[in-house]
Every structure is written in structure tokens, then in C-alpha cells.
Amino acid sequence: xxxxxxxxxxxxxxxxxxxxxxxxxxxxxxxxxxxxxxxxxxxxxxxxxxxxxxxxxxxxxxxxxxxxxxxxxxxxxxxxxxxxxxxxxxxxxxxxxxxxxxxxxxxxxxxxxxxxxxxxxxxxxxxxxxxxxxxxxxxxxxxxxxxxxxx
Numbered sequence: 121x122x123x124x125x126x127x128x129x130x131x132x133x134x135x136x137x138x139x140x141x142x143x144x145x146x147x148x149x150x151x152x153x154x155x156x157x158x159x160x161x162x163x164x165x166x167x168x169x170x171x172x173x174x175x176x177x178x179x180x181x182x183x184x185x186x187x188x189x190x191x192x193x194x195x196x197x198x199x200x201x202x203x204x205x206x207x208x209x210x211x212x213x214x215x216x217x218x219x220x221x222x223x224x225x226x227x228x229x230x231x232x233x234x235x236x237x238x239x240x241x242x243x244x245x246x247x248x249x250x251x252x253x254x255x256x257x258x259x260x261x262x263x264x265x266x267x268x269x270x271x
Contacts, residue, residue, distance in 0.1 A: 128199045134232045135204045138241075139192050145184050151177035155233050159240045166247035187212040188219065195225070204230040210245065217254045224249050 134153070141149040151173055154160075160170045170176050184190065195207040206228040213219045226245030233239040 128201060130236050131202055131204050131230075131232045132197065132199045134236045134238055135197065135199075135206060135228075135230050138230075138238050139194065139206070139208075143191055145190060147177060147180035147184060150180055153238055154241075155235075155237045155239045158238065161240070161242045163242065163244045164247040166250060167243060167245075186215050188215050189213050202232050202234075204228075204232065206230070214250075214254065220254050222250050222253050224253075 138150070138153040141153050154173050154176060156173050157171070158173050158176055160176050162169050168179065170179055190210070190212040193209040193211070195209060196205075197207075198205045207225070208228065209223060209225050211221070211223045213221050224245050226243060228244075229240075229242040230238055231240040
């Protein structure tokens with residue numbers, strides 16, 4: 121029996137399924153997209169790295185509650201065998217900041233297992249950019265500095 125080889129199209133499908141689950145804000149569906157030994161690595165000071173599907177699933181409830189209306193818009197998706205990179209625009213309303221709207225760009229790096237599940241995710245986004253947007257949002261402006269009440 122040979123080792124199962126992952127194709128670019130199956131890597132793409134796994135990554136898109138994972139991102140669709142995130143956008144659906146469905147913690148069980150998100151967790152079902154990752155391996156038992158999943159590594160969720162954050163480079164942002166606001167992010168929290170976790171290992172294992174169970175630990176990741178436990179953290180998802182609080183994450184999804186804090187990042188209300190979370191949405192990832194894909195800017196670019198590059199796939200090479202079992203690996204993928206996604207440039208994204210993440211938008212959400214930060215509940216702990218009174219529902220302040222936030223928009224930040226970032227990049228995911230993924231490694232997908234032979235069984236088509238995400239095994240490792242590295243997330244790069246600028247937490248300083250998030251913090252910069254919060255005071256303006258609390259002052260009644262959107263993330264572009266416009267009066268949020270006029271939209």
C-alpha cells in the first residue's frame with residue numbers, strides 16, 4: 121500500500137471548506153475541518169496558539185463570541201501540493217470594545233493532511249492595526265474614519 125498523495129485541488133478544497141466554516145461561525149463545523157493533532161499557530165500578540173482539535177474547539181466558542189460577525193474575504197489563494205497560503209481581509213465587530221467594527225488584512229499558511237483535513241495553520245495579522253481601529257470605532261467612527269451613524 122502506497123502513501124496517499126494529496127493533490128492541489130484537494131488542498132484547495134480543504135482550505136476553502138475550513139474558511140467557509142469560519143465564515144459560517146459554526147464551531148463544530150470548523151473543528152471538523154482539522155486533524156486531531158491540529159496546530160493553530162498565531163504570530164499576533166492578540167492571538168493564542170493552540171495544539172489539538174479538542175483544545176481548538178474549546179477556544180472557538182469564546183473566539184466566535186468576541187469576534188462577532190467574523191468574516192474572511194479571500195484576496196488570494198496559492199496552493200502547492202499539501203500547502204496553501206491565503207491572503208485575506210478579516211472583518212468583525214469586537215464585542216469587548218462595544219461592538220467596534222474592525223477590518224484587518226492578514227495571511228494564513230496551511231498544511232493539509234493526506235486525509236484532507238487542515239493539520240497546521242499559521243496566522244499572520246497585525247494586532248496593532250486592530251488596536252488602532254478600536255478608539256475611532258468607540259468615538260462613533262467606522263474603521264475608515266467616517267461617521268458610523270451616517271452609513
